[in-house]
Amino acid sequence: xxIGIVGLGLIGGSFARAxxxxxxxxxxxxxxxxxxxxxxxxxxxxxxxxxxxAGACDLILVCVYPLAAAAFLREYGPVFGRHPVxxxxxxxxxxxxxxxxxxxxxFGFAYLGGHPMAGTQFSGFEYSRADLxxxxxxxxxxxxxxxxxxxxxxxxMLKPVGFGCFTIATAEQHDRIIAFTSQLAHVVSNAxxxxxxxQVHKGFSAGSYRDLTRVAWLNPEMWAExxxxxxxxxxxxxxxxxxxxxxxxxxxxxxxxxxxxxxxxEGKKRKEELDG
Numbered sequence: 001x002x003i004g005i006v007g008l009g010l011i012g013g014s015f016a017r018a019x020x021x022x023x024x025x026x027x028x029x030x031x032x033x034x035x036x037x038x039x040x041x042x043x044x045x046x047x048x049x050x051x052x053x054a055g056a057c058d059l060i061l062v063c064v065y066p067l068a069a070a071a072f073l074r075e076y077g078p079v080f081g082r083h084p085v086x087x088x089x090x091x092x093x094x095x096x097x098x099x100x101x102x103x104x105x106x107f108g109f110a111y112l113g114g115h116p117m118a119g120t121q122f123s124g125f126e127y128s129r130a131d132l133x134x135x136x137x138x139x140x141x142x143x144x145x146x147x148x149x150x151x152x153x154x155x156x157m158l159k160p161v162g163f164g165c166f167t168i169a170t171a172e173q174h175d176r177i178i179a180f181t182s183q184l185a186h187v188v189s190n191a192x193x194x195x196x197x198x199q200v201h202k203g204f205s206a207g208s209y210r211d212l213t214r215v216a217w218l219n220p221e222m223w224a225e226x227x228x229x230x231x232x233x234x235x236x237x238x239x240x241x242x243x244x245x246x247x248x249x250x251x252x253x254x255x256x257x258x259x260x261x262x263x264x265x266e267g268k269k270r271k272e273e274l275d276g
Contacts, residue, residue, distance in 0.1 A: 006064055016044040117139060
């Protein structure tokens with residue numbers, strides 16, 4: 001296959017490495033000449049993705065921030081033609097899917113929203129790896145009325161990178177759930193390390209501290225755009241967490257051991273149920 005990739009950060013770079021390792025041709029559009037050169041030297045990319053060769057690609061993965069992704073779809077839409085399947089890989093879906101569907105309708109190309117559910121706390125091509133998506137879920141957000149053959153074709157072309165499963169969702173479902181499973185976790189982790197106690201934690205911390213602070217090491221520009229793009233659902237999740245935290249704080253203030261045990265047992269039971 002011929003694969004086009006827009007953006008060679010962690011996500012796009014890992015796609016490039018995975019497809020190249022599987023023997024496919026990879027063409028990339030990357031604004032940083034240094035990063036593009038690094039990808040070529042790593043044999044993750046064979047050539048540049050251009051308006052002249054984009055229409056010959058089988059699959060084009062747009063792995064940049066939502067606003068940049070929408071701009072790319074508008075600029076390159078007229079040259080895609082009907083052959084490539086174009087999938088954006090942005091971390092929120094409502095705004096980009098509207099933009100993608102509008103461009104696809106205007107220019108006649110095949111478009112799907114997507115979100116590979118894999119990553120690390122680090123960003124950039126230097127942290128990308130060919131096995132990042134092994135066993136990971138891939139969320140696909142099809143336009144309303146998208147033919148089943150388009151979904152089957154997309155799944156076949158995504159198969160070489162090793163996704164463990166595909167989840168079909170609406171943009172609304174995706175953004176509501178991702179506010180909890182991903183965005184809230186990043187907010188909590190980032191806020192947690194701002195405690196003055198973080199300055200003196202060495203020698204007093206182990207797995208709990210590492211687990212809770214891992215994603216505090218984030219890309220501020222990217223996450224700010226994603227948070228604002230999904231502000232309604234993220235605000236709901238933050239408000240819910242604050243109300244839950246207040247319950248624990250109130251029990252501590254009152255010295256209510258029995259109710260504190262109830263709260264802790266309730267959380268433990270919920271975790272057990274969620275883990276099956």
